[in-house]
Amino acid sequence: MSSRAPASIVDVAIVGGGLAGGLIALALANKRPELRVRLFEQGATLGGNHRWSWFETDLDDPAKVLLAPFRKAAWDGYMVGFPGYDRALETPYRSMASHDFDRALRRELPAGVVQAGIEVVSLAQDHVLLADQTRVPARAVVDCRAATPSRHLAGGWQVFMGRHLRTTHPHGIELPFIMDATVDQIGGFRFVYVLPLSANDIFVEDTYYQDSPKLDRDALSSRLDAYCAAQGWDYGIVGHETGVLPVVTGGDFGAFRAEQSAHGGVVLAGARGGFAHPLTSYTLPYAAGLAGRIADNADLPGDQLAALIDREAREHWRDTKFYRLLGRMLFQAARPEQRVRVFERFYKLPPPLIERFYAGKSTLRDKARILIGKPPVPVSRAIPALLSAGRPMQGKTR
Known part of the structure; x- marks a missing residue:
């Protein structure tokens, strides 16, 4: 048994300081600054070693506001090239490096929110357990860790x-x-x-x-x-x-979601929750949108918030059926x-x-x-x- 005293309860504990977890923490800080939020990341920095890119037309206005504090490269168009032709398109394009993601979050989030270099060894709907056996009670727990490989x-x-x-x-x-x-x-x-x-x-x-x-x-x-x-x-x-x-x-999306969480009542977000474009693997637009909706519903008990996001994930799966169909054409019909x-x-x-x-x-x-x-x-x-x-x-x- 640990001799450490239990940590005081937090309103929202976010496990995983990648894109999804960082944006959820920022959305909560913007919309609900009175809430006690902790963002646990095993690595020394938030966001890992990545570059995220997106089209400006991928985002709605609230998502653009959420991403405003981050330094990013911006262009007023882009090019594609194929054996038969080149083409220039005028859709604005954006890109962000993980080191700029980390810097902005540390600047924008209140002191104490970012808990980097902290390993979470287990979690449930009402707490997270740290590697040093500190138990952090939480009203809601959001799992934003990387998805585990799935046979489903x-x-x-x-x-x-x-x-x-x-x-x-x-x-x-x-x-x-x-x-x-x-x-x-x-x-x-x-x-x-x-x-x-x-x-x-x-x-x-x-x-x-x-x-x-x-x-x-x-x-x-x-x-x-x-x-x-x-x-x-x-x-x-x-x-x-x-x-x-x-x-x-x-x-089987239901089986995939069940496999990603050992405990009911935990909010599954990011790729772990199935929030990605099936064909392009884009995650940023979905992460930004989901962050706003979690912040808007942050008063819900953890199990109710988990159920709400689970319904949204299943709707996302249904809504993106067409892109999975195109993916089958790509991988199975085309040599x-x-x-x-x-x-x-x-x-x-x-x-x-x-x-x-x-x-x-x-x-x-x-x-x-x-x-x-x-x-x-x-x-x-x-x-x-x-x-x-x-x-x-x-x-x-x-």
Whole structure:
């Protein structure tokens, strides 16, 4: 038994200081500053080592207000490139690095909210237990830790390696190239993602939509070297990141949610709660929206707040069915090196349709427009894919 005295009760205990947890803490500080909130993060900094990007049209006005304190790169458009064409689009694009996320939260949150370098070993609806056996009672507990790999989901994987480079001379790139798919298609749909962060700073990432979660660091590193050499960049490496994200195409969502929490009455948020775009794996717009709704309902007892967010998660699963269907087309109907044709066809569509697609708000007319016409995959493979529940996901994320 621990000899420590129990900690005083808090109103909301948030476990996991990544994107979802940090935004929930900020929304509570903005809307309910009188509440006692604690944000527990095992690592030394909030947000880990990540870069989040989004279209400005992904966010509603409250989400834009919530994100206002964060330093971010901003552009008034972006580029895509495919073997058959390049295209410039005028949708505003934004990007934020995790170190800027950490700095802003430490500045904006009241003293004592951020509990970094603190490991939570277990949690329940009325408390969290720390590694030193301190028990922190809480009226509501929000679990924002990373999702655990699940046998209940089907789909494929988005695998990537990114580098922040500093060039010795101005690189001359003005707009983000969010999808340069003119590169060799290897093992699935491959594209390079390029963000001009300043005149001499650039972020470049090699990304793959592939059937397995394997991340071959040596191969991706050498391909990034070759891509940068082809651009003529002379540079030093400032930072880097790698990632393996699930691209969910089906599964038993109820079983997944049950698997993610050992105890009822705990609020599941972020990717652990299933709040992501199934096809793009975007999480920021959903994290910002959910943070506001949790703050708006922060007076609810923990079990009632958990039930409310559970209903919202299930509605999100139903509302994003169309994108999981497209994911099955991508992973099961299109042969790996031909998956580029799916995106090449998509990016010829009208910009407002593309904006609604990324925001997860495609209309019935949008869906029909995406599906009609000559399909970019063989019909003989498309029909079985549409009728399938999806390919079971094997392996684990990093």
